[in-house]
Each structure stands twice: as C-alpha cells, then as structure tokens.
Amino acid sequence: xxxxxxxxxxxxxxxxxxxxxxxxALAGVDxxxxxxxxxxxxxxxxxxxxxxLHVLAGILAPDAGQVFLAGQRIDQLSETKRSQLRQREFGxxxxxxxxxxxxxxxxxxxxxxxxxxxxxADALRGAREWxxxxxxxxxxxxxxxxxxxxxxxxxxxxxxxxxxPKVIFADExxxxxxxxxxxxxxxxxxxxxRETGAAVLxxxxxxxxxxxxxxxxxxxxxLITSGVRAA
Amino acid sequence: xxxxxLAMRVLRIDRRTRTSAILTGLGVAVATALxxxxxxxxxxxxxxxxxxxxxxxMSSGDPGQANVLLAKSLDYFNGAEITKIxxxxxxxxxxPALPPGIPRLPGPNEVLLSPALSALIKxxxxxxxxxxxxxxxxxTLGEDALSAPDQLVALVGQHRGVLPATAVESSGLTAAxxxxxxxxxxxxxxxxxxxxxxxxxxxxxxxxxxAARRERRLAALRLAGATPSxxxxxxxxxxxxxxxxxxxxxxxxxWPSHALASYxxxxxxxxQPGDFALPGWLALxxxxxxxxxxxxxxxxGLRRVVFAPLGAAAAHRGKLPKVWRLLAIPIAAVVFAYGxxxxxxxxxxxxxxxxxxxxxxxxxxxxxxxxxxxxxxxxRAWRKPAMLLAGRRxxxxxxxxxxxxxxxxxxxxxxxxxxxxxxxxxxxxxSTEPYRDxxxxxxxxxxxAKEIVRRTNDKLARYGQPAEAGxxxxxxxxxxxxxxxxxxxxxxxxxxxxxxxxxxRSCAQQPGVWSSVPLPGRSLTVEPxxxxxxxxxxxxxxxxxxxxxxxxxxxx
Numbered sequence: 001x002x003x004x005x006x007x008x009x010x011x012x013x014x015x016x017x018x019x020x021x022x023x024x025a026l027a028g029v030d031x032x033x034x035x036x037x038x039x040x041x042x043x044x045x046x047x048x049x050x051x052x053l054h055v056l057a058g059i060l061a062p063d064a065g066q067v068f069l070a071g072q073r074i075d076q077l078s079e080t081k082r083s084q085l086r087q088r089e090f091g092x093x094x095x096x097x098x099x100x101x102x103x104x105x106x107x108x109x110x111x112x113x114x115x116x117x118x119x120x121a122d123a124l125r126g127a128r129e130w131x132x133x134x135x136x137x138x139x140x141x142x143x144x145x146x147x148x149x150x151x152x153x154x155x156x157x158x159x160x161x162x163x164x165p166k167v168i169f170a171d172e173x174x175x176x177x178x179x180x181x182x183x184x185x186x187x188x189x190x191x192x193x194r195e196t197g198a199a200v201l202x203x204x205x206x207x208x209x210x211x212x213x214x215x216x217x218x219x220x221x222x223l224i225t226s227g228v229r230a231a
Numbered sequence: 232x233x234x235x236x237l238a239m240r241v242l243r244i245d246r247r248t249r250t251s252a253i254l255t256g257l258g259v260a261v262a263t264a265l266x267x268x269x270x271x272x273x274x275x276x277x278x279x280x281x282x283x284x285x286x287x288x289m290s291s292g293d294p295g296q297a298n299v300l301l302a303k304s305l306d307y308f309n310g311a312e313i314t315k316i317x318x319x320x321x322x323x324x325x326x327p328a329l330p331p332g333i334p335r336l337p338g339p340n341e342v343l344l345s346p347a348l349s350a351l352i353k354x355x356x357x358x359x360x361x362x363x364x365x366x367x368x369x370x371t372l373g374e375d376a377l378s379a380p381d382q383l384v385a386l387v388g389q390h391r392g393v394l395p396a397t398a399v400e401s402s403g404l405t406a407a408x409x410x411x412x413x414x415x416x417x418x419x420x421x422x423x424x425x426x427x428x429x430x431x432x433x434x435x436x437x438x439x440x441x442a443a444r445r446e447r448r449l450a451a452l453r454l455a456g457a458t459p460s461x462x463x464x465x466x467x468x469x470x471x472x473x474x475x476x477x478x479x480x481x482x483x484x485x486w487p488s489h490a491l492a493s494y495x496x497x498x499x500x501x502x503q504p505g506d507f508a509l510p511g512w513l514a515l516x517x518x519x520x521x522x523x524x525x526x527x528x529x530x531x532g533l534r535r536v537v538f539a540p541l542g543a544a545a546a547h548r549g550k551l552p553k554v555w556r557l558l559a560i561p562i563a564a565v566v567f568a569y570g571x572x573x574x575x576x577x578x579x580x581x582x583x584x585x586x587x588x589x590x591x592x593x594x595x596x597x598x599x600x601x602x603x604x605x606x607x608x609x610x611r612a613w614r615k616p617a618m619l620l621a622g623r624r625x626x627x628x629x630x631x632x633x634x635x636x637x638x639x640x641x642x643x644x645x646x647x648x649x650x651x652x653x654x655x656x657x658x659x660x661x662s663t664e665p666y667r668d669x670x671x672x673x674x675x676x677x678x679x680a681k682e683i684v685r686r687t688n689d690k691l692a693r694y695g696q697p698a699e700a701g702x703x704x705x706x707x708x709x710x711x712x713x714x715x716x717x718x719x720x721x722x723x724x725x726x727x728x729x730x731x732x733x734x735x736r737s738c739a740q741q742p743g744v745w746s747s748v749p750l751p752g753r754s755l756t757v758e759p760x761x762x763x764x765x766x767x768x769x770x771x772x773x774x775x776x777x778x779x780x781x782x783x784x785x786x787x
Contacts, residue, residue, distance in 0.1 A: 059454075080458045087456020098451040101444070102241045111455040143244075159455065 008071050010035040010199045011056060011167050016065035018051050018222075025051035026062070027222035033167065038190055038200040040210035043219040049203045050171055052219065056201065057090055057169045058082035070166065087116050091160025091198070093189065095172040099144040099156060105131060106140040109158045116163070130158040134188050150181035157189045161196060168193055170202040174209060182206070234461075234468035241469060247444065248469070255470065255525065256477035262430045263481025263521050264488050267509060269422045270517065271489070273415040275506035276497070283378035285330045285404040286314055297400035298324035299336070300391055308360055312499065313348060313383040315364070317398070319391040327403035332376025335369065336404070337388030342366035345377050345384040379500030399707070417574075420584040425645040427521075428591045431528045432637045445469075463530055470529040474522035482518055552600040552629055559596035563589035591645050598637060603629035670729050674705065701725070707758045708744070709765075718744070718757075744768065 009032035018026040025048045033039055033056075041049045054060040056067055058074060067075040074085060091112075092098070099108045109127035114120065128140055134154045144152050153173060160168050170189065174182030186202075186209055193200045202213065210216050218226045241248050286303065298321050306313040320327065320336060327336055337343050342364050344352070349371060352361045364385045372384055449462050457465070489507035509517075567586030574583050602625050609622025625632045633640075666672055675683055680702045687700040704720035721729065723738035744755065758765040 080460065083453065083456055083458040083461075086454070087458075090456075092454045094454070098447070098454055100448050100451045100455075102237070102244045102448065111452070115452070115456050115458075115461060 009033055009068075010037075010070060011201070012068040013052070013056055014066045014068070016052070016055055016062045016067070018048075018055055018060060019063050024222045026055065026065075028065070029219070029222070029224055031056070031217065031224060033199050033201055035166070035199055036194065036197045037215060038193065038213045039202070039215040039217055040213045041201065041203045041217050041219060042205070042207070042210050043225075047219045048222040049219055051222075053169050053171055053201060053203050057092070057167075058085060084116075087112055088163065089166045091163070091165040091168040093153065093156045093160050093168065093170040093173045095175040099152060099159070101144050104141050104143055105136065105147065105155045105158075108144070108155055109162050111159060112163045126162055127158070130162045131155070133192065134158050148181075149177050150185055153177060153185050154188055157185065157192070160189075161192050161198070164196050165198055167199045167201065170200065170204075172204060173202065174204070174206055182209070186212075234464040235472070237465055238469040238472050241448070242472065245444065252469070252473035255473040255529075256480065258430060258433060259474045259477025259521060259525055260480035260484060262426060263478050263517060264484040265426055266423055266521065267482065267485045267514065267517055268488050268492055268507065269419050269426070270513065271507040271509050272419055274509065275502060276415055278506045279378045279500070279502065282332070282375055283382070285333070285376065286316060286378075286384065296402040297321060298327045298403060299401055300394055300398045301401050301404075302394045302398035306363060308351065308355075308383070311351075311383055313363075313385065315385045315387060317387050317389045317394055318404070319389045319394055319398075321391070321400065329404055330376060332373035333386065333404060334371075334373070337366070337369055337386055339388050339390045340366045341369045341388040343370050343372050343386040344368060345372045345382055347381045348383040348385055351383065374503055380503060382500055417583065421587060424584065424587050424591060425648075427524070428588075428641055428645060431524055432595075432634075432641055433639075466530050467526050470526045471522060474525040477525075478518045478522045481521075482514065485514075551626075552603050554600070556596050556600040559593035563593040587648075590648065591641060594641055594644050595633075595637060598633040598640065599629040602633040606632070666729055672703075703729075708755050709758070710755060742768075 011033040013029055013031045016026045016029040016031075017024065027048075029048070029052055031052070041052060043049050051060065055062045055065075055075075058067070058077070062075055065075070066073055069085070069089060074082065077085065086092075099105075100111065103111070106124055106127040109130055110120075110123035113123035113126060128137070131137055131140055134157060136151060136154055136158065139147060139151060139155070144155070147155065153176075157173075160170075168189070173189065174186060177185060190200065190213075200213075202209070204210055216226075217224055242252055243249075300319045300321060302317040304315050304317070306315055318336065319339070329336060333343065335343075344364065348364075349368070352364070355361070364387060366387060372386060374380060377384060445466075449457075449465065452462055452465065490504050492507055493502040493504045495501070563586065566582070566589050570582030570584075570586035606622045606625025606627075606629060609618050610626055611622075613619035613622060684700045684702055691698055691700065703725070706718050706720055708718045719730075726738060755768045756765045757768055
C-alpha cells in the first residue's frame, strides 16, 4: 500500500524493508507522519511495530527503502550524523524510561542540550522549567532510582521535549505503568507535544491509548494493514 | 558535563562500577610493575656488564697508547668464583685512566679488594684464602667497579716481570660500552607477550562485570543524541581513570619490586637495586602504553552498544563461527617456525616475537569455533535441561561465551608455551659460551696442551670412554677501540662438531669468523693469546653469526 506525498509530511518512510536473518520484520512499509500529528502504531507481538519505530528514528538502518525528515533523506546518513539528528530533531520515550541512573532528573532532562554543546546553565535552567511543566518541580535533584515509575516516565517525557524536537518516538510508554498513571503520563506527553508542535509516534498494545489518538496505523507481518485518520 | 565528570559521577554512585574499576586498576598496576621489571632486565645486565667491563678488557686498541700490563685469572673458593686482575704500570707512560669505583692503581705489593672478598678473607684463615692475595690493602673496589655487590674481585699490583706471558698491554682500566643482551631481550619480549595478552583479555572481561548497567547507560546516552565518539569517550574516560590510577600504582610498586629483584641471582651474581632503573622515556612509555591498551580493550569490548543504540540488532542470533578459523593455527605455527629459523640464521628477533604473538592470537580466533562446536555437542547429546541450556548459550553467542574464559585460556596457553620454549631459547643462545653443552673444555698454557691431551686420552681409554680430548687454539679478537675477547681457532669439521655456531653450511676451507653475537662493524684484529703481532683481518673475511646470543666481549 503506497501513500503518495500530497503535502510534504514531517516524517516519511518509503518501501522500508528490515530483515533479521531470514525473517522480515518490515516487508515494504510506506508511512507518512504530518507535523504535529499524533499517531498510534498497533499490532500483535512480532508484527514489526518496534522495528518500524527504530528505522524511522534512525536507530536501525533499513535493508532497503528510504526515510525522509521534512523532505530530507536521512537513512543514508552516517551514524554520527544520525546521532546528531536524534539530538536535535527527535525525542524518545521508552517503556523502561532509559534514564541515566547516575544523573539527577534535571541533569537527565538537560542531557540532549548538553550533548549538543549547549551551555550548562542554560541547559539546567531549561530542564527545571520542563520538569515544572510536567509537575515534577520538586524532583529536580532526585535520581531515577528515587522516582516512581510514573515520575521517571514523566522525566523521560521532559527529556524528550526539552530540546523542542520535531518528532517524538514513544515505544510502549505506558507499558510499565498502572492505568491511571499511564493515562496521566500520556496526557502530559500529548498536551506538551501539541504545545510545541511536535509529531508523536507511539507504539502501543494499549487499545484505549491508541483509540484516544487522532490516527491509528495497524501493522502485521511487517506490512501496514490499515491507517485510520480521525475525521 | 564532560566524559571524565560523568565517569567520576558513575564511580561515586555505582558500587559495582567502583568494584570493577578497582579490579581493573589492580590488574593494570600488577601488569605495569611486572612489565617494567621485565623490560628493565636487559638494561640491568647492560649496566652490570658496563660496570665490570674493565675486568674483561684485556687488549689495547693502539699499542702506542698502552700504559699498563694486565693479566686476568679466575680462582675459586668454596665454589665461588674470584676474579683476579694482576696489574703493572708500564714505565715511562702517563698515569693510566681508571674507571669509576677504582680509587687508585695499586703499585707492586698493593692490593684492592671488593668488599665481599675482603669480608671473606677476614672470615677465613689466611692460609686458605688471604695468602692468595698478598700485599698491602690500599683501598676497596667500589660498587661502580663491580658487576654485583657480592662479586669477589681482587686488583693486585705487581712488578712487570712477575706477570705471566699471557699478560696483555692495555691503555688503562677504562670502562667500555656493553650492548644489551640479545637473549634477555628475546626473553623479555616473550615475557611481555605472555603477560600482556592474557592481562588485556582479563581486563576486558572485568569490564564486562558491569556491562549490563553500562550498556543501559550508554543506550540512554545514545538515545539522548550522544554520537558514537561521545559514547566512546565516556567509556574511555571511565576506564582511563581506573587504568591510569593502576599504572601510577604499578610504577610506584616498581621500587619495591626492583629492590626484591636485586636479590635474585642471574649469571651467578645478584644486582644493585639501581640496575633496574629504566630510562625515563621508557618508563613513561610503559605508563602510557599499558593503560592505553586497556582502554582500547574496554572500548572494543563494548563496541556493540557503542555502534548500535539499544543493542537492538544484537537481540537476534549472530552467525556461527566459520571453519576457516582453524587455519589460524597452522598459519601462526608456520610464521613462528619461520621466525625461529630466521633467528638462527640472522639473529633477528622480530619474526620470533611476531610469530609468538600470532600463536597467542590464533587461540582467540579458534576459541569461538571450539566453543560453538562444544555447544553443538551439548545440544545434540543433552540429557538434562542444564546441559541443553548451556549448549544453547554456547551455540547462540560463542564469541561472548569464549570471551568469558579467554583470559584464563590464554594465560594457561601462553604460560605453558613459554615454559616449553624457554629451554629451547636458552640452548639456542649459548650465551657467551661457543661450545655445545656436551663439550668439556679448559684453558691451559699452550706449551702444556699436547701433554694434557695425551694424558686425558690415556685415562679416557683406560676407563673405556668413547670421548676424545683435543686441542683448539685461542686468539684475541679486538676492535680498534679495544673492545673484544678471546676466540677459539678450529677447522670446519671440529667447529661443526664442538660448537653451537651455525658453521655447517657456510664454513669453507678458508679463514672465517663465527660469533654467537653480532660482530662489530669496525674492522677486527687478531693476535696470539700469549702476545705477539696483531694482524688485521682482511676485508671480506667470511663470517656469520648465530642469533640469540650475548654481548660482544665474551668468547667467539
């Protein structure tokens, strides 16, 4: 199923193929994500959801196909350039949070700015502001091990948003949280992303979460089977 | 936050990382101390040889410059060797130059003794020892004139007419330059390979102790946008802190280890602690190179997470090791054998050490294949779940499974190989001795040689021994600056039969010089041992050396 590019999408994949040995994780996927759009990617285990997310984010290189960010091809960039792209343009929220355990909450949030060469004082001030917006103003000096699952995930959201990325990738962001905390966390992510104009791509098994998003893309056996946009 | 600040933060907070860093630091400290000691050994023997060079220098470069007459002899007391140098100043010549440690040139009936010999004489009856060195003690030979603190040396002043016919004229008792001992240089190289390769693998394994947590941290950094070089810097900073501290500790441990090593005898004598001091540049090189290798090993050990964020691809099974890995063993063996043959002909050690390193590395190439094969056997023959699980784990990632035990495997492999090879190297080297181990030899006055040979052969025949005694001439070979030593004169057949020197292929019926050490580039002169006219060896005199020998100045 091919989607012609009518208006330029923020993120696009064309004919994406990813193999692990003889297995096809992606068997020729086309997908567009518009600027500011929140999209859920759903499908059974092993269907290729996470592989699609990783390929679009430049974490994995596709075996075939192309990935575009704002019209610029990014799948052929070197690892260093892809890292710099992730640093500037992408934010990540994963199920496990993937915070650096040795850093405080504010240092974790400041990390992308610091790695990009930003000034320490500016990065930490910005981090404290983001933590405040996500209701974590009193947790700036705590380390991840001292936070609850929901608090750590909100720190990860603050980190993902702190450098105002164009796209936020979230892989099962509520998988380790109870229902209420998960809903609160996702509300915080989606509201803040809307404020910054970031596109959000969420891989989830949570049907309720997927239904709450304006667009759902279903994937099975490495192929997109449906792509519903809310009216 | 720079990589070092992050590393310090991690070390302060994470106990497991701290434990791993301490283990790494201790490993580096021990490796640095041992490598420093090993590397210092050839320099120590050189230092010792240079101190005692005046005891060996029995020929003058220019007869016109000679100002003393010297005669060296060896004596023994309770099995200990005593070096006796008889000296007589030549009349009408300027005062001879003296090397450090000799306060004055003893005149007739004066004697200078080394402290150990002086003490030995005091502790024993005159008739047993003291009478051998009659004369007035006019001083003590200092440490700078002795190869070891316990060396037994007497410098005895004599009237010129008393000295034996074998006495030679010399220009003073000045010191001479000694070369680094080739055999020790080889053994040092072998020791470093044997020590360093397993150490590095063990350190890389130690860094895996905290791999899970570190990989998680690095994955988080990668997702936050850290480039591969930023992540490498982070790993390098963490390891550098531990390895750098270890290297400093290792250099500090060098002092006590050198002091202890000075009690270990080599070539019959102990050492002065200062003998093991390394040149500053070399100590600095070791202090930098070992941590650098450790950092490299740590970075290579984590390349999966460094170059693949989240280790995403690694969740899938890797390819099985290919059978071509088995070729590594014969290739390494051929290179090593070629290196040994090359060393025998040319004395070059580079190929031997390269071959040795290849043999050690071949174990790492073949190891994963063997691990995978064992895993396959377990999977086919399992009877209990534990065996099946072990087999699957070995089969799924044989490289990682082998890495876990590679340090121990390599340590045992290289250690046993080195122990086996040491005796071969030693027998190949011949040290300063040109004769084969099976040859018994002694030096006698030329005029008595034939009679001694006749009596010896009579006795051998009487006791039914097949061995036979014979004579070999002895001459002095020397360079224009006076360096040199005695050499034996043999025909080709006798040389092949009696010596270690590789004369078989190159000896022809014409004069040639074969040496167990590199011959000096300068032209050589030959003179009878009992004194006489000195003749320059003609340019183009054929000669060859057999490698792995000792320094120029011994027997040739």
